[in-house]
Amino acid sequence: AMMAASAATAETVAPDSVPIEDMELKVSLTGAPGDATTGRETFADRKKGNCLACHANEDLKDQLFHGEVGPELNGVADRWSEEQLRAIVVNSKAVFGDQSIMPGFYTMNVGVNVAEKHQGQTILSAQDVEDVVAYLMTLKEN
């Protein structure tokens, strides 16, 4: 019984049962810390986070074309805690409201007629999210 219980806590949190409360997601989705170096790649990768589509970010100034739909993310870790950043990436609408343009990257709250190859899938995996959050935590100015 003890073994089973500890295995259960190490399990990945499923996207339809993510406990976001008061704009915070306290637990790591994987039970383990993310990797900021991988997170930086996931952030920029057009097929994964594609975060640069909407956000400018000085740290990635070697990449061309940063969007201006969302706020610049320079120093974002000074403005938000890790728990809040995780909630924003997982399901932005739980933090900014239903009208937000920002996609939820680990949620089943999606639009109608999802293309077959994306059905039942989240944009990022639990590990990707933890990596991106670890990376966002490095974006400090103070």
Next chain:
Amino acid sequence: GSTAALAGGPSDDKLIIDDEMEIITRTAAPEGHPLDEVISGWHYRTKETRALEADSFQNPGMLYVERGEEIWNTVDGAAGKSCASCHGDDGEFLKGIGANYPKWDEANNRPINIELQINACREANMEAKPYKFDAADQKALTTYIRHQSLGMPVEVDLTQGDMKSWWDKGEELYYTRTGQLNLSCATCHEDYNGNYIRADHLSQGNVNGFPTYRLKQSSMVSLHNRFRGCIRDTRAEFPAAFSDDLMALEVYVTWRGSGLSVETPAVRQ
């Protein structure tokens, strides 16, 4: 820093084609429109792209106008007729027609666009096969027909038949979020026009320039192809060309750009 080098918003230029024809690219929005001013996609393109459209010798879309005129005058089908056999070859018949589509089609009890009108005449009057969606000749002939209304303001008549309920359906679709990315037309073209989304400068998504010449694809792009591309980009399945959904969107989105001049062939990125 370098990341903030992009400057948003529509340009303040005026579009005057060949230094003689002034194009209405900004105008007051029709009653009931969520925005105050409707603005052509031309204003959101780069200086170079804007210049291409202002010079009909440089506009690559003009080749398709010429090709369309050839098709207009070419006999096809079992009846041995061309479009010109019935409608003349001087362009007079077509003046203004392209500015007023989609229209209500009594026979089929639904709206019809230029592509579908072409197919109707091919089948009924020429005894020729209808064009497949996005066939090269369909795009060229549509471009030619629309170009005969260059400069004239777009106006759809919503009092015809049941056009109003198609407008309603189109409006609903315009605000419906689709796909894994959970975005609607309005999220991008109403809430964020004037902003860069990566390298793309978001416009209001008006249709007055269609078919448009896209530099990225080096060819003409039809309206339903563009709609499908935008829907696909939300990671959603996209409806068939000329389906009820895309016809309803065409009625509604055309209305959103009421009063803008026909720009066909517009040049876009």
